[in-house]
Amino acid sequence: MSTATAELPREVRQRRKAGLPPWLNPAPLWLRGIKAAVIVAIVVTMLYPLVYVIAMSFASPQQARAGVVFPTEYSLDAYRAIFNGGTVVTGLQNSLWVTVVGTFLSLTASAMLAWGLSRTKDVPGSKFILIMVLATMFFSAGIIPNFLLVKSLGLLDSLWSLIIPGLVSAFNMIVIRNFFMNLPTELIEAARIDGAGEWRIFLRIVLPLSKPVLAVMGLFYAVGYWNTYFNALLYINDAEKWPIQVVLQQYVLAGVSIPGATVSPDQPPPPGITLQMAVIVLATVPILLVYPFLQRYFTKGVLTGAIKG
Amino acid sequence: MTVKTTAVPEQRGAGRASGAAPKRRKATLRQRIWRERWMYTFIAPGALFFLVFAYVPMLGNVVAFMDYSPFRGFSGSPWVGMQNFVAIFNDPEVVTALRNTLVIAFLQLIFAFPAPIALALLLDSLMSNRVKRMVQTVVYLPHFLSWVIIISVWQQVLGGGGLVANLLSGWGMGGFDAMTNADTFKLLVVAQAIWKDVGWGTIIFFAAIAGIPQDRYEAAAVDGASAWRRIWHVTLPGIIPVTTLLLILNLGNILTVGFEQLLLQQPMVGADAAQVLDTFVYFRGVLGGEWGVATAAGLLKGAIGTVLVLSANKIAKKLGGEGIY
Numbered sequence: 001m002s003t004a005t006a007e008l009p010r011e012v013r014q015r016r017k018a019g020l021p022p023w024l025n026p027a028p029l030w031l032r033g034i035k036a037a038v039i040v041a042i043v044v045t046m047l048y049p050l051v052y053v054i055a056m057s058f059a060s061p062q063q064a065r066a067g068v069v070f071p072t073e074y075s076l077d078a079y080r081a082i083f084n085g086g087t088v089v090t091g092l093q094n095s096l097w098v099t100v101v102g103t104f105l106s107l108t109a110s111a112m113l114a115w116g117l118s119r120t121k122d123v124p125g126s127k128f129i130l131i132m133v134l135a136t137m138f139f140s141a142g143i144i145p146n147f148l149l150v151k152s153l154g155l156l157d158s159l160w161s162l163i164i165p166g167l168v169s170a171f172n173m174i175v176i177r178n179f180f181m182n183l184p185t186e187l188i189e190a191a192r193i194d195g196a197g198e199w200r201i202f203l204r205i206v207l208p209l210s211k212p213v214l215a216v217m218g219l220f221y222a223v224g225y226w227n228t229y230f231n232a233l234l235y236i237n238d239a240e241k242w243p244i245q246v247v248l249q250q251y252v253l254a255g256v257s258i259p260g261a262t263v264s265p266d267q268p269p270p271p272g273i274t275l276q277m278a279v280i281v282l283a284t285v286p287i288l289l290v291y292p293f294l295q296r297y298f299t300k301g302v303l304t305g306a307i308k309g
Numbered sequence: 310m311t312v313k314t315t316a317v318p319e320q321r322g323a324g325r326a327s328g329a330a331p332k333r334r335k336a337t338l339r340q341r342i343w344r345e346r347w348m349y350t351f352i353a354p355g356a357l358f359f360l361v362f363a364y365v366p367m368l369g370n371v372v373a374f375m376d377y378s379p380f381r382g383f384s385g386s387p388w389v390g391m392q393n394f395v396a397i398f399n400d401p402e403v404v405t406a407l408r409n410t411l412v413i414a415f416l417q418l419i420f421a422f423p424a425p426i427a428l429a430l431l432l433d434s435l436m437s438n439r440v441k442r443m444v445q446t447v448v449y450l451p452h453f454l455s456w457v458i459i460i461s462v463w464q465q466v467l468g469g470g471g472l473v474a475n476l477l478s479g480w481g482m483g484g485f486d487a488m489t490n491a492d493t494f495k496l497l498v499v500a501q502a503i504w505k506d507v508g509w510g511t512i513i514f515f516a517a518i519a520g521i522p523q524d525r526y527e528a529a530a531v532d533g534a535s536a537w538r539r540i541w542h543v544t545l546p547g548i549i550p551v552t553t554l555l556l557i558l559n560l561g562n563i564l565t566v567g568f569e570q571l572l573l574q575q576p577m578v579g580a581d582a583a584q585v586l587d588t589f590v591y592f593r594g595v596l597g598g599e600w601g602v603a604t605a606a607g608l609l610k611g612a613i614g615t616v617l618v619l620s621a622n623k624i625a626k627k628l629g630g631e632g633i634y
Contacts, residue, residue, distance in 0.1 A: 021523065023530040026436060038431065039440075043447050046504070049466045050450075056465070067475035113355025116348050123345045124338055129356050136363040138561065139615070142607035143587070144594045145369025149362070151379070167358050198347040227455035230569050234595065245457045252461045253573060273470065280461045287453050294453070295446060 050284070057277035064274045077270040078278040087258060088279055090240060091247035094159060095226055098243060099286075102163040102225040107218050109168050111210070114177035115202050137170045143234070150235055161235035162228050162243065169224075172217045179213040180206060216297040219290055226286055244283045252276045373605040378598070393605035403606060405581060406589040409495070413566040413585065416499045422559065424503050425510025426552065430540060432511065433518050448508025456569040459505055464488055467497075488574070491582035498574075502567060513555065514548055521547035553625050561618035564610045586610045 027035070056064060057078055059071035082088045113133070120127040140146075146165060155161040183206065191201050207214070229245040236242060242250075251258050258275055269275075336344070373393055377386040397403050428448070435441045451459065466472045467487040474485040487497060521543060529539045568587040575583040584592075586606060594603025 021527060023527055025536075027434070027536060035431065035434070039435075039444055042428070043444060046447050046451060046508070049462045052472055053462050053465055067470065067472075069472065069476060109355050109358065112351045116351030116353075116355065119345075119348070122341070123348045123352075124341050126348070126352060129352060132364075133355075133359050136359060138618075139367075139611060141363070141366030141369060142604065142611060143590050144372060144600060144604045144607060145366035146362075147595055148369050148372070148379070148600075149366050165362050167362070168355055170359075173355070198351070202351070223453050227453075227458075229455055229457050230572070233572075234591075245455050248461060249457050249573060253457070253464065254576070273465075276461070277465065280458060280465070284454060284458050291450060291453060295449065 053277050053280050057274055057281045059274055059277075061271050061274070064271045075270075075274075078274040081270050081275060082258070082278055082282070087239070088244070088247055088251075088282065091242055091244040092282060094241055095228075095243040095245070098159055098162045098228065099222050099225040102167075103218055103222045105163060106167055106169075106172075106221045106225075107214060110173045110176055110217065111207065111214065112202075113168060114173050114180055115198075115206060117173075118177055118180045133170050133173065147234055156235055157238050157241060159236075159241055162225070162231050165231065166224070169221075172220060176210070176213055176217055179210055183209055212297065216294070219294045219297075222290065223287060223294070248279055248283045251279055370604060370608050372600055373608045375601050377600040377604075379600070389601065393601040394609070396602050397606050397609065400602075402580075402584065402593075403586075403589065406584045406586050406606075409583070410564055410566055410585040413495050413498055414563045416495055417502060417566065418559070418563070420499050421502045421506070422556070424507045426514055426548070428507055429511040429514035429518065430544065433515070433544070434536070434540075445508065445511075448511070450508070451505045452509035454505070456505075456567075456573055459501060460570070460573050463501060489577045491578045494574070494578045494582045498567060498570060501570060513551060517548040517551040518544060557618060557621045557625060560621045561614045563617060564614055 026032075052070070055071050058074045058076065059068070060073035060075045061077065063071045063073050116123070117126050117130045117133070120130055150156060150161050150165055155164065187205055187209075188201055191205055196204075227245060228243055229249065232243050232246045233249075236246070250256050257272060258279075342349075371383075372386075374388060374390060375383075375386045376389045376392075377383075432441050432444060435444075454462075464471065468474070469486040469489070471488075473487070474483075477483070477485045487493065490497075525543045525547075526539055529543050534542060564586055566585050566587075568585075571583050571585050572588050572591065575588060580592075587610070590603045590607045590610075593599050593606070597603070
């Protein structure tokens with residue numbers, strides 16, 4: 001009796017602290033052990049390949065050639081060599097340009113369309129356009145008609161071909177539109193009564209209030225542009241204009257050696273494997289950098305879209 | 310067209326932003342258009358984009374009924390009726406591509422589709438919110454990596470000179486290379502798909518689980534249901550609507566089995582194991598110059614997808630569930 005009353009409050013206190021309901025009993029120890037093992041296995045499977053690639057890109061030539069599980073001697077030669085040779089740097093520059101320009105244009109066009117379609121009751125014809133836009137989420141014309149279109153527009157071998165054909169995603173537009181439609185109406189109403197035009201309302205009231213959703217959608221667009229691979233393969237033949245993903249495919253998967261990738265003329269080039277690893281790392285780093293910002297918001301972003309779409 | 314009815318309920322909120330409601334009834338269409346003229350400046354660029362880059366290419370599918378060559382153009386290429394479709398059905402390569410597509414689609418459906426549900430249930434059963442959030446951060450990450458990066462990383466781990474091969478040869482087992490083995494390639498494809506998107510897929514199931522009222526769990530617990538029985542009798546029924554919805558949407562894309570993923574790996578394992586309908590369209594059309602045949606194959610794939618969505622939706626409704634429209 002005395003032991004029971006002594007134990008119970010502590011358990012109750014622990015549960016309250018964790019925010020758990022009183023009827024929820026903790027799982028038995030063996031089950032918790034299995035769960036922990038499974039979770040550790042999942043985390044290792046997801047993370048170790050990435051950690052390994054990053055570590056090996058810094059491995060010393062001897063260890064890289066020997067093939068170790070985790071390097072202990074480090075060297076920056078792979079990165080030095082890559083930044084000496086032009087191809088990877090050009091690829092990074094192309095990708096950066098496409099990502100910055102593309103994200104800006106996509107976000108602008110999506111936000112404008114979202115605002116334009118946010119009052120379908122008042123604006124004649126806008127509901128029809130909304131339905132036509134939504135319908136594009138369920139079909140696409142296919143590879144060849146798109147290729148023929150880009151070709152006839154004269155966009156082949158231009159970095160614009162990586163931006164314009166995918167300028168607005170219907171899904172992202174709908175998420176922004178949902179956000180706009182849930183903004184407090186009083187402010188917008190008051191501005192309208194004071195005679196403010198739609199553009200003024202959009203620029204001065206709607207956009208400043210919508211920073212969170214614009215940030216998430218901007219990050220989604222940016223990741224999409226950075227990861228562009230197939231469109232570049234399809235539309236761009238000129239190696240000078242390849243984005244980093246095509247460069248990566250050429251030098252890592254197709255096994256072409258990177259031209260001019262040496263530290264200095266009198267030194268042997270770093271082993272191919274560290275060069276490959278370093279290119280992978282350079283293509284991944286921007287994603288890893290924005291990921292923490294992305295992660296804060298994307299659950300919300302995905303769900304708003306999912307519920308309405 | 311499938312979204313027509315889902316779009317309607319959203320409109321209700323849209324009217325709130327408008328002023329002068331009583332006057333509107335008397336305004337003619339022309340007056341209404343004039344009053345909202347600035348709104349059309351917002352719509353025009355986006356609408357033009359969707360017209361040119363989503364609807365014009367649809368017309369481009371007429372190539373499927375032509376003996377098209379880019380040199381002659383649309384007006385100069387002769388019409389050939391259904392000849393391209395006849396050619397597809399007599400092409401052994403299409404049969405291989407279709408078989409590979411269906412096998413991979415089937416494997417995805419039985420392994421990759423339920424994986425996020427299992428992971429969501431596992432994470433949901435964790436007591437510590439901090440651990441839960443940390444694991445989520447890790448498992449969401451691969452979703453944001455491109456296929457080129459993912460396959461490059463897998464190559465470095467499971468490929469010929471990779472981590473696992475080195476480990477095994479250290480123990481006297483040489484010659485390991487999971488990336489070029491044509492026999493196990495389809496399982497590899499599914500494993501990669503799970504690695505990339507299992508975490509991302511849990512988001513929607515977490516939301517569904519969070520939407521289940523807590524008192525159902527409490528009632529079940531009071532009635533003496535164990536944790537397993539609560540999952541079976543409360544959680545799983547609670548996520549069935551979302552699961553059905555996702556299943557229907559997935560069926561529409563079922564023939565799209567990781568296009569970039571397969572395109573990138575085809576050189577490593579060969580066309581017999583890695584040719585799917587989409588890669589067939591690319592190799593035959595864009596690289597091979599047989600535009601008509603390739604477009605016909607793409608069009609056929611799209612048509613099958615639409616039929617699958619429509620029929621799955623009908624079945625879901627017949628079974629008493631909710632469809633997507």
